[in-house]
Amino acid sequence: MKKLRILVADDDIAIAKFIQVNLKVRGYEVIAAGDGKNAIEAMESNQVDLMILDIMMPGMDGIEVCRRIREWSQVPIIMLSASGEENNKVRCLEMGADDYLTKPFNLAELLARIQTAFRHHDAAKAAPAAASARLGKMEIDFARHSVALNGHRLELTPTEYSLLQQLVLNKDKVLTHSMLLQKVWGDDYYSEKEYIRVFIRRLRKKIESDPENPRLIITVPGVGYYINSMS
Numbered sequence: 001m002k003k004l005r006i007l008v009a010d011d012d013i014a015i016a017k018f019i020q021v022n023l024k025v026r027g028y029e030v031i032a033a034g035d036g037k038n039a040i041e042a043m044e045s046n047q048v049d050l051m052i053l054d055i056m057m058p059g060m061d062g063i064e065v066c067r068r069i070r071e072w073s074q075v076p077i078i079m080l081s082a083s084g085e086e087n088n089k090v091r092c093l094e095m096g097a098d099d100y101l102t103k104p105f106n107l108a109e110l111l112a113r114i115q116t117a118f119r120h121h122d123a124a125k126a127a128p129a130a131a132s133a134r135l136g137k138m139e140i141d142f143a144r145h146s147v148a149l150n151g152h153r154l155e156l157t158p159t160e161y162s163l164l165q166q167l168v169l170n171k172d173k174v175l176t177h178s179m180l181l182q183k184v185w186g187d188d189y190y191s192e193k194e195y196i197r198v199f200i201r202r203l204r205k206k207i208e209s210d211p212e213n214p215r216l217i218i219t220v221p222g223v224g225y226y227i228n229s230m231s
Helices: 013-025 036-045 060-067 086-094 109-126 158-169 177-186 193-205
Strands: 005-009 031-033 050-056 077-079 099-102 134-135 136-142 146-149 151-156 219-222 222-226
Touching: 005 013, 005 036, 005 158, 013 109, 031 036, 031 222, 036 050, 036 060, 050 060, 050 109, 060 077, 060 086, 060 109, 060 193, 077 086, 077 109, 086 099, 099 109, 109 158, 134 158, 136 158, 146 193, 158 177, 158 193, 158 222, 177 193, 193 219
Parallel strands: 005 031, 005 050, 050 077, 077 099
Antiparallel strands: 134 136, 136 146, 146 151, 219 222
16 A cells, blocks of 8 residues: 655754654655755655645745645645744635644644545545536536536645535535534634635635625625525
8 A cells, every 4th residue: 555645844853853753653654855945846756645844944934835836736735833823824724725733733733633634635535425516607526526617627625625515515504613623624623713714715716706705605704604506
């Protein structure tokens, strides 16, 4: 069975080594990069299944690395930062990151985030009972794990796809913030409401004709969101 390959990009040698050793023990293949430029080069020259990316690195910071990688790859990205400020977290998620972990962190927490990322990837491959669904000009092909708008395929990250799938499978039904967090991210994310807000914005930019005045993904203030099948 092919080992999952994880790229660890962090200029802190001690932290990078700690992550590498513990991931290798658990059966992952690990490659490392000490700065942003090398991180992008490693992504380009290797088949990577997941990236662990530190924000503060020499030269090109992790946020810029994430932005550039999202131009051509949907690989899951977990950002690491010494800052736990919500604005910093939101900025990373808006740039395309799938998750965010504040330093210092314990190994169990990191492993849980990695498992969540791979669960999203696996969920994107699992087809529901219905082969496809159509909502206006958007079609979700569950069998092929693809989404098309006006006949053009959309590039979604596994997390974006997982969130959209949950909304579509429950069309016209309001899903609360806590329900979406549990269904998409898991029980450990019960208080991460900013994840929902950011990923809903990311989806709207890709599927709404006017993201500022959405007609497909509807907000129910203080409660949650639903897909409008009559859009």
